[in-house]
Amino acid sequence: MDHEEKLMSDMKTMMALPGLWLAIAMLAGCSNPVQDEQDRLKMVQNTGSVEEVCEQSRKVADAALASKDEQYSTLHTMADVDCLTAELHPGTSYDQTTNSAATRIEADNMDTLGAGMGANSQ
Numbered sequence: 001m002d003h004e005e006k007l008m009s010d011m012k013t014m015m016a017l018p019g020l021w022l023a024i025a026m027l028a029g030c031s032n033p034v035q036d037e038q039d040r041l042k043m044v045q046n047t048g049s050v051e052e053v054c055e056q057s058r059k060v061a062d063a064a065l066a067s068k069d070e071q072y073s074t075l076h077t078m079a080d081v082d083c084l085t086a087e088l089h090p091g092t093s094y095d096q097t098t099n100s101a102a103t104r105i106e107a108d109n110m111d112t113l114g115a116g117m118g119a120n121s122q
Contacts, residue, residue: 041060050089
């Protein structure tokens with residue numbers, strides 16, 4: 001068997017294992033879909049309108065739901081806030097300084113906020 005015949009034989013063997021190649025390709029491209037959508041959200045927040053941010057925020061929440069991410073509830077609430085902003089200010093650009101994640105009330109801060117409000121209302 002010459003070099004060319006050996007090469008052809010090896011190629012046939014490799015092609016006979018498509019499942020292995022598919023698994024390798026999937027593992028190589030394996031990523032976190034929630035993080036991918038959050039990365040896209042950051043890009044849209046820098047350049048997009050409030051409607052585009054709403055749409056991308058929904059995609060983040062949908063990805064979290066599909067992957068059974070424990071942050072789904074928080075991400076869904078954040079998408080609601082972004083979409084309400086879009087309803088209140090249609091056609092405007094997203095203002096990174098006034099509606100960023102840093103200025104949102106996060107779910108883990110709600111207890112603190114609620115305790116403070118309860119103490120002041122008595």
